[in-house]
Structures are given as structure tokens and as C-alpha cells.
Amino acid sequence: MKPIRNNRRALALAALAAVGALTMTACNDDASSSDTATTPPAAPSAPSASASATGAPSPSGGAITPAAPTSAPAGGAASGSAAAPAPAGSTPAPGTTVKVGDAVTIPFTSGSTSGTIALAVTSIEKGDPADLTSLNLGDKAKGLVPYYIHYKVTNAGSSDLSFTSVNxxxxxxxxxxxxxELMIIGSFAKCKSDSLPKGFTNGQSATSCAVAMSPEASKVAGAEYWGDPYTLGKGVNWK
Structure with missing residues (x-):
């Protein structure tokens, strides 16, 4: 029986080595212990909030998440066509496309908190690859250009949404x-993404930002919000 146990141990070590090969270290200049991990193409899970309920930032770092492979453009519509904007006061249907700057009113859930928000992508700004130097991403960012998706969140319901995150x-x-996608752990001056502040009640607004990475030969021309009640590729789009 001893040879069998040794074989099992060897297999376990081999599996751990395979997992380790997918991990690389990346950190901000002022936080050398931060880590980042590349994620194989798959349906992404919900991004982590960049700050806790106390507002304390995590150590800075970043991770580039490859886009999920798809045979059709994201948004659930064929290229060149756009779904009509939803009537005022109703929840936009999956695949709805609106103009950058326009707000949509949607239900919002974060953990055990639910409410209603008005959400608008206000601008999509082209960055410089040099902006990412402090994240020490190395070859993972080679040939990619960062774009900053700026968006505004307004509490359009009666719930207090303090410390929740709209990502x-x-x-x-x-x-x-x-x-x-580039997920930032901690603070990134070029594109700040924080939890909603304390006292975020009806009528209160806040801004946030998400980083998207584009090959040099292309550009980020739009954005999609795919949080609940939507799903990735069938959310609300801004172009």
C-alpha cells in the first residue's frame, strides 16, 4: 500500500505546481506584498469592492481579467443594431442601448441591501499605458491601452445605500x-472606485470609475452594466 500513498502525494504536488503556474506577483510601488492572479476565460464573478464599509483601502495592486469568449458582440444584439431605450420610469430590458451621458433607472442589490438607482456612464476616457506602471503588471499589460469608464450613481429609491458598491x-x-477588465485592489488615482458614502439616501449622487483594457489596434467605444437583474452580455449598454 505504501507505493499507492506515494503516487497520491506526487499527484497532489503536481496539481499544486499547475495552480502555481497561473499566479504572478504584481504590486504598487508603495505596497510590495500585493498579489494579482490571471483568470482563465470564464464567466467572471462579481468584482470585489475596493474599500470596506469603514472606508479603509486595501493594499494596492491589479489583475487583468480576459474577456469571456463570445461569438457575438456583448449586449445581446447584432453588430450595428441597438435596442430602443426603455420608456421613462420602467426598468430597461436586457440589451438596451442608450447614449453616453443618459441615465437609466434600475433596481439595485448589494448583499442584503436593495433599492433603486439612476445610473449613467458620463464619459469614456483613453488612458496611457504608462499609467499602469505603478501596478507592476509586466508583460500582462503589453500591447494594451487602459480606458477609464466614468459613471454616476444616484439613489432614486427610499433605501439607504450607504457603503454598498456599484460595480x-x-x-x-x-x-x-x-x-x-482591470480590477484594482486599493486606490488608483487615474480611476477611483469607492463604495458609496455614508448617508447615501434618496437624491444623493456619487461618481465611480472602471478600467477596461483595449488592444492598441482597437479602442473601448462603449460600456455595459451587467449587475443584477442583468447578466454579462445582456445588460444595459452605453455607446
């Missing part, structure tokens, strides 16, 4: 496919 914002390339 699930993803970039869309010029051909309608999903851009790679």
Missing part, C-alpha cells in the same frame, strides 16, 4: 465584443 461595469470594444 459590474465592463468596457466594450469598437466591434462590440468585451474588453479585458
Amino acid at each position: 459590474h461595469m465592463k468596457g466594450l470594444l469598437a466591434d462590440g465584443t468585451e474588453a479585458q
Whole structure:
């Protein structure tokens, strides 16, 4: 029986080595212990909030998440076509496309908190690859250009949404496919993304930002919000 146990141990070590091969270290200049991990193409899980309920930032770092492979442009519509905007006062249907700057009113859930928000992508700003130097991403960012998706959140309901996070914002390339995502751990001056502040009640507004990565030959031309009640590729789009 001893040879069998040794074989099992060897298999376990081999599996651990395979997992370790997917991990690389990346950190901000002022936080050398931060880590980042590349994620194989798959349906992404919900991004982590960049700050806790106390407002204390995590150590800085970043991770580039590849876009999920798809045979059709994100947003659930064929390239060149756009769903009509939803009537005022109703929840936009999956695949709805509106103009950058326009707000949509949607139900919002974060953990055990639920409410209603008005959400608008206000601008999509092209960055410089040099902006990412402090994140020490190395070859993972080679040939990619960061774009900053700026958006505004307004509490349009009666719930207090203090300390919740409105993320699930993803970039869309010029051909309608999903851009790679850069998740920031901690603070990033070029594109700040924080939890909603204390006292975020009806009528209160806050701004946030998401980073999308584009190949140099393309650009980030739109954005998609795919948080609940939507799903990735069937959310609300801004172009």
C-alpha cells in the first residue's frame, strides 16, 4: 500500500505546481506584498469592492481579467443594431442601448441591501499605458491601452445605500465584443472606485470609475452594466 500513498502525494504536488503556474506577483510601488492572479476565460464573478464599509483601502495592486469568449458582440444584439431605450420610469430590458451621458433607472442589490438607482456612464476616457506602471503588471499589460469608464450613481429609491458598491461595469470594444477588465485592489488615482458614502439616501449622487483594457489596434467605444437583474452580455449598454 505504501507505493499507492506515494503516487497520491506526487499527484497532489503536481496539481499544486499547475495552480502555481497561473499566479504572478504584481504590486504598487508603495505596497510590495500585493498579489494579482490571471483568470482563465470564464464567466467572471462579481468584482470585489475596493474599500470596506469603514472606508479603509486595501493594499494596492491589479489583475487583468480576459474577456469571456463570445461569438457575438456583448449586449445581446447584432453588430450595428441597438435596442430602443426603455420608456421613462420602467426598468430597461436586457440589451438596451442608450447614449453616453443618459441615465437609466434600475433596481439595485448589494448583499442584503436593495433599492433603486439612476445610473449613467458620463464619459469614456483613453488612458496611457504608462499609467499602469505603478501596478507592476509586466508583460500582462503589453500591447494594451487602459480606458477609464466614468459613471454616476444616484439613489432614486427610499433605501439607504450607504457603503454598498456599484460595480459590474465592463468596457466594450469598437466591434462590440468585451474588453479585458482591470480590477484594482486599493486606490488608483487615474480611476477611483469607492463604495458609496455614508448617508447615501434618496437624491444623493456619487461618481465611480472602471478600467477596461483595449488592444492598441482597437479602442473601448462603449460600456455595459451587467449587475443584477442583468447578466454579462445582456445588460444595459452605453455607446
